[in-house]
Amino acid sequence: MIEAIDHIGIAVKDLEASLPLFQEIFQPTDIHRETVAEQGVHIASFKVGEVLLELTAPTSDDCPIAKFIAKKGEGIHHIAFRSDGIGADLQRLSDAGIRLVNEEPVDGAHDMKVAFMHPKSTNGVLMELCQSALS
Ligand code: CO
Numbered sequence: 001m002i003e004a005i006d007h008i009g010i011a012v013k014d015l016e017a018s019l020p021l022f023q024e025i026f027q028p029t030d031i032h033r034e035t036v037a038e039q040g041v042h043i044a045s046f047k048v049g050e051v052l053l054e055l056t057a058p059t060s061d062d063c064p065i066a067k068f069i070a071k072k073g074e075g076i077h078h079i080a081f082r083s084d085g086i087g088a089d090l091q092r093l094s095d096a097g098i099r100l101v102n103e104e105p106v107d108g109a110h111d112m113k114v115a116f117m118h119p120k121s122t123n124g125v126l127m128e129l130c131q132s133a134l135s
Contacts, residue, residue, distance in 0.1 A: 002081045002089060006112075006130050007045065007052035011069050011077040015044050015057045018074075022046075022055060034109045041065055043109050054080075054109070078116070080128035089129055090115055098122065105131070 012018040019031075028046030035042050040063025045054040056077060058066035068077060083089045086105050094100055099118035108114035112130040119126045 001084050002129065003084055004082050005051050006080045006082040007054045008079055009054045009056050009077040009128070010075065011065055011072075012055050012057050012074050013069060015042055015055055018055055018057075019044055022053065026053070032110070035059065036107070036109050038107055039063070039065075039109075041109075045109070052110075078126040078128050080114070080130050083129045083131045086113055086115060086129050086131040093117060105129075107133070 015033075022028075023031075026046065026048055028048075030046060032045045033043065034045075037059070040059045042057045042059055043054050045052045047053075056065055058069065060066065065077065090100060090103065090105070094103070099121040100115060101118050102115035105113035105115045108128075108130060111133050113133045114128050114130045117127045117129075
């Protein structure tokens with residue numbers, strides 16, 4: 001079941017260039033940094049209430065986030081929803097005819113299993129399901 005918004009992914013070209021602006025706006029006390037090699041991203045994230053804002057920068061020019069920025073520019077990249085059963089939710093979405101980027105969950109940041117729906121199936125909105133891999 002999809003339970004809540006977990007995080008909002010924001011595509012930026014360069015974390016160090018963008019982070020001061022977001023720090024100025026939100027004044028986070030704790031910033032989590034991580035590189036997810038499998039996804040080709042460097043991230044810096046912090047909580048705003050219950051939701052993480054996740055600045056996401058490409059690790060190279062040919063990873064998906066770099067292609068997104070080249071095509072659409074910096075900005076909101078995806079919305080991630082927390083699931084309590086990502087496998088069952090993916091099956092349900094697939095059965096409903098929604099195209100999935102990831103048929104099976106892959107490793108994401110924050111020790112999460114993640115999977116994306118294809119934006120062509122979802123009114124152009126890139127949406128992710130995520131579930132903690134630790135619980
Ligand atoms: Co995400």
